[in-house]
Amino acid sequence: MQQTVNPVPPINGAQQEHFDVLIVGAGLSGIGAGFHLQSRLPGKTHAIFEAREDLGGTWDLFRYPGVRSDSDMFTLGFSFRPWTQAKAIADGPAILAYLHETAADHGIDRHIRYRRRVTRAAWDSSRSVWTVDYEDGADRRSRSVTCGFLYMCAGYYNYAQGYRPDFPGEERFGGLIVHPQHWPADLDYQGKRVVVIGSGATAVTLVPAMAATAAQVTMLQRSPTYIVSRPAEDGFANRLRRLLPAKLAYAIVRWRNVLGQMVFFNMARKNPEKVKAGIIDLVRQELGPDFDVATHFTPRYNPWDQRLCLVPDADLFAAIRAGAASVVTDQVESFTETGVALKSGGHLAADIIVTATGLDMQLMSGLEVTVDGQAVDLARTFSYKGMMYSGVPNLASSFGYTNASWTLKADLTAEYVCRLINAMDRGGYTECRPVSDDPALEPAPMLDFSSGYVKRGLVHFPKQGVRAPWRIHQNYALDLLAFRYGRLNDGVMRFSRARLGAAAPSGFEHGLAKVAATVDA
Ligand SMILES: Cc1cc2nc3c(=O)[nH]c(=O)nc-3n(C[C@H](O)[C@H](O)[C@H](O)COP(=O)(O)OP(=O)(O)OC[C@H]3O[C@@H](n4cnc5c(N)ncnc54)[C@H](O)[C@@H]3O)c2cc1C
Numbered sequence: 420m421q422q423t424v425n426p427v428p429p430i431n432g433a434q435q436e437h438f439d440v441l442i443v444g445a446g447l448s449g450i451g452a453g454f455h456l457q458s459r460l461p462g463k464t465h466a467i468f469e470a471r472e473d474l475g476g477t478w479d480l481f482r483y484p485g486v487r488s489d490s491d492m493f494t495l496g497f498s499f500r501p502w503t504q505a506k507a508i509a510d511g512p513a514i515l516a517y518l519h520e521t522a523a524d525h526g527i528d529r530h531i532r533y534r535r536r537v538t539r540a541a542w543d544s545s546r547s548v549w550t551v552d553y554e555d556g557a558d559r560r561s562r563s564v565t566c567g568f569l570y571m572c573a574g575y576y577n578y579a580q581g582y583r584p585d586f587p588g589e590e591r592f593g594g595l596i597v598h599p600q601h602w603p604a605d606l607d608y609q610g611k612r613v614v615v616i617g618s619g620a621t622a623v624t625l626v627p628a629m630a631a632t633a634a635q636v637t638m639l640q641r642s643p644t645y646i647v648s649r650p651a652e653d654g655f656a657n658r659l660r661r662l663l664p665a666k667l668a669y670a671i672v673r674w675r676n677v678l679g680q681m682v683f684f685n686m687a688r689k690n691p692e693k694v695k696a697g698i699i700d701l702v703r704q705e706l707g708p709d710f711d712v713a714t715h716f717t718p719r720y721n722p723w724d725q726r727l728c729l730v731p732d733a734d735l736f737a738a739i740r741a742g743a744a745s746v747v748t749d750q751v752e753s754f755t756e757t758g759v760a761l762k763s764g765g766h767l768a769a770d771i772i773v774t775a776t777g778l779d780m781q782l783m784s785g786l787e788v789t790v791d792g793q794a795v796d797l798a799r800t801f802s803y804k805g806m807m808y809s810g811v812p813n814l815a816s817s818f819g820y821t822n823a824s825w826t827l828k829a830d831l832t833a834e835y836v837c838r839l840i841n842a843m844d845r846g847g848y849t850e851c852r853p854v855s856d857d858p859a860l861e862p863a864p865m866l867d868f869s870s871g872y873v874k875r876g877l878v879h880f881p882k883q884g885v886r887a888p889w890r891i892h893q894n895y896a897l898d899l900l901a902f903r904y905g906r907l908n909d910g911v912m913r914f915s916r917a918r919l920g921a922a923a924p925s926g927f928e929h930g931l932a933k934v935a936a937t938v939d940a
Contacts (some may be wrong), residue, residue, distance in 0.1 A: 426659065435563070435564065435565050435566075435766075436564045436565070437464075437548075437564065437565045437566065437842075438464045438465050438466050438564065438565075438566045438567075439460075439463040439568065440463055440465040440566060440567065440568045440569075440570055441465065441466060441468065441551055441564065441568070441569055441570065442456070442466070442467040442468070442570045443467075443468050443537045443567035443571050443572060443573050443783075443784075443786075444467070444469060444476060444573040444574055444784075444817075445467050445474040445475070445476065445522070445531045445533075445725065446474070446475060446476020446477055446478070446479075446572060447476060447478070447518060447825065447826055448476075448572035448574070448817035448825075448826075448829040448832075449469070449474075449572035449817075450467075450474065450497075450521055450527055451497050451829050451833050452467075452570055452572050452832075452833045453465070453522075453527040453530055454499060454525050454527055454569075454833075455496070455830075455833035455834055455837050456836075456837060457525075457527070457834070458639040459515065459529075459834070459837035459841070460837055460840060460841065463840070464565075465530060467532065468532050468536075468537055469529050469531055469534075469835050470534070470535065470536035470537070470578070470580075471533065471534070472533050472534060473533070474518060474519065474522055474531060475515045475518045476574055477874060478511055478515040479515055480578065480867060481511060481599065481600065481602075482511070482604065482695070483491060483599040483621070483624075483773075484602075484624055485624045485625060485628025486510070486511035487508060487509060487510045487511055487624060488508055488511075489620045489624075490730060490811065490823070491507040491649075491653065491676050492504070492506070492507055492508070492509045492826070493653070493656060493672045493673045493676050494677060494680070494824035494826065494827055495509075495514075495824040496673075496826065497521060498830045500517075500525075500666070501665045501669035502517065502658065503665055504517075505657055506651050506652055506675065507649075507650075507652060507653040507656060508649065508651045508731040513766065527797075534556050534557065535553045535554070535555055535562075536554040537551055537552070537553045537573075537784070538552050538553060538786070538787065539551070539786065539787040539789075540552075540788050540790045540814070541788075541792075542788075542791065542811070542812055542813070542829075543791065544790070544791050544812070544917075545917065545918055546631045546851045547812075547813070547849035547916070547917035548566070548917075549567070549568075549569045549814070550563055550564075550565050550568050551563060551564050551566060551569065561830075561922075565843075567813065568813045568815075568836070568840060569813060569814045570815050570816075570817075570836055571783045571784075571786065571814065571815070571817065572585050572817045573784040573786070573816070574616050574784070575778075575780055575782070575818060575876075576778035576780050576876075577778070577779040577781040577784075577785075578784070580600075581599065581600035581601070581774075581778055582777040582779040582872055582875070583776050584776060586751050586754050587752070587753040587754070588753035588754040588760075589754050591755060591756050592754040592755065592756065592769075592772065593756050594758075594769055594771055595770070595771045596771075597774070598774050598775075598776075598894045599621050599774075599775050600778070603823065606761075606771075608632065608633050608770075608771055609632045609633065610633065610634050611633050611634055611770040611771050612633070612634050612635050612637075612769050612770050612771070613629055613636045613640065613770070613771045613772075614639050614758065614767050614772050614773070615629070615635070615636060615637070615638050615773040615775050616640075616759075616774050616775060616776060617640065617773075617774070617775030617776050618638065618640035618641070618643060618644045618728075619644060619775065619777060619870075620728050621775040622640070622775040623638075623728045625637045625773060626735055626744045627734040627735050627737065627744060629773075630738040630741075630743035630744040631738075631743070633743075635743070635744075635745070636738070636743065637742065637744070637745050637746070637747055637767055637769075638745070638747070639747050639749065639759065639767060640715075640746065640748055641749075641750050642718065642719060642746070643717055643719075643748060644725065644728050645698050645718055645722050645727045645728065646698075646702065646729075646730055646735065647701070647729055647730070648701065648730050648731070648733035648736065649729055649730075650731070650732060651731035651732050653672065655672070655675075656672040659671060659672060660701045669724070677823065677895050677896070678896075680822070680823050681823075681894065681895070682830075684822045684823075684893075687723045688723065691722055694722045695721065695722055699712060699716060699717055702716045702736070705733050705740075705822045706736055706739060706740065707740075709710075714748050715746045715748050716746075720900065723822060724868065725868055741802070741939065747767065749762060749763050750762040750763075754772070759772065775800070777870075777872035780872055780873065780875065780880075781876070781879070782816075782876075782879055782881075783797070788811060788814070789812065789838055790811060792931035795808070795810070795811060797879070797880070797881055798878060798880060798881065798882075800881045800882070801853075801860065801862065801880040801881060801884055801889045802810075802865055802880075802882065802884055802889065802891060803853035803888055803911065804835070804887075804891075804901070804902070805818055805828070805831045805865075805883075805891040805892075806818065807853050808853070808881055809853050809855035809889075810854065811853075812850045812851060812852035813850060813852075815832060815835075815839075815849070816830045817833070818832075818894050821866055821868055821893055822893045823895055823925070823932065828898065831895075831899060831902045831903070834902060835902040835903075838902075838903075839851055839907060842907050846914060847916065848915060848916055849916050849917040850914065850917065851912055851913070851914050852912070852913050852915070853888070853911050853912050854911060854913050860884045860889060861884065861885065862882035862883075862884070863882060863883050863884070863885070864879060865880045865882060865883050865891060866880075866891075887901065888909055888912075889911075890901070
């Protein structure tokens, strides 16, 4: 059995619930983190605090028609749990079932405490401990626990509210306005005229799904997005699974997909014009020579300046070809009593308007963080390896890739956190704090993406630097080497011991460490 990171002395003799590691969020990241923690650090106590009543995060929250992954499940699935279903681009309910089964089969669910919404975390250097405040239960009673390491798996957007601009004249509209994040379970759209505002992953999913029974679905976009079609089922993967043990087949397909995505991404970065022409040509083949691909499917930016949208089995194009769906590239002038007036002067009649206008990006669900009594503005920190924050000890957060499946990075982050905690135990340390004391370190936005919702959100996110470990590589192979095998003691991560009874160190200033120490790792 390993020692606990930090046996916490009671404050004023009062016992407080304490965990070596507290995971916040029981979505894909939190469930993965739970698995890694219990298998790599079996002697540690941990709990997973989840604000909602059930696990699954994104895959439980989003219930709009057709909700599905837009990456393949061989990379969106966990490294430790093969995806064995026929569909590689999976429906939301199938992903949710996979998460439930994973949590139950590995006993991860036993650690989840539901209806606990974490709101604040206060680090005390003298004791090397986080005091974490949360709202408990339906009546949101304020409570707190302590932990030695805080592992935020709270996703990247505001659960309470999606992003939705105010459209002029909304109050006049006589039909229904719906945001995909709050889809009414009983919404009947059969035979109705629907306008979907947006052109991102949600819009391109909703349009063909609703077009199956609606009278007409129109995707109203301000500007086009790159759309790539892939078969929903991966024939090679399904054949391989019949020949090989599930785990081996999964590992092979996972690596094939990881490498394929990396090659495609690098091609897009090196030769954007060629990749752009290739994508648009495929759309033209789908929609025929008479369709105005230049207006509706030719973005003004380069591939991967924003996330590419994937459609399974060309379902969006099939719905357009069949006349059940259409695309209008224009702007909303205002909502009217009967639909949407366009800037160009046109009008789209609608019974239902779906505002697929995106997410409200939010860092660590808006957690308030203090270090030794001082509030930390996380936007003024540097992101360490895309998972920790300069100057903030014993806290990691899970944030996936923008150009590949989220889980690839979430898995690596969990492995790294376990390595870090193990190394602290071996060295007898209780604190690890990434410190950015290089005055030449220039802050750059954390993500190199031009999408509106990303740009809006990024002002509240930490910054990245130009060099490792402050640079965020959107590259699984590089991260795998760095996270799994790289030195923990990289000159930036400072390790120290709690000095119980000593005055707390003064000042949080981009992570000036109280005690610099080395770890043998
Ligand atoms: C519609 C949609 C489709 C997507 N498709 C893909 C895809 O195909 N591929 C891909 O890579 N990514 C996709 N993403 C991104 C997706 O969110 C991630 O893949 C992944 O689900 C994120 O998992 P997570 O556990 O990190 O966060 P989430 O799924 O957001 O889960 C976070 C959990 O933390 C809980 N939580 C939040 N704040 C608190 C708090 N303060 N206290 C306690 N609990 C809290 C939430 O209730 C939730 O259960 C998609 C996103 C959306 C919205």
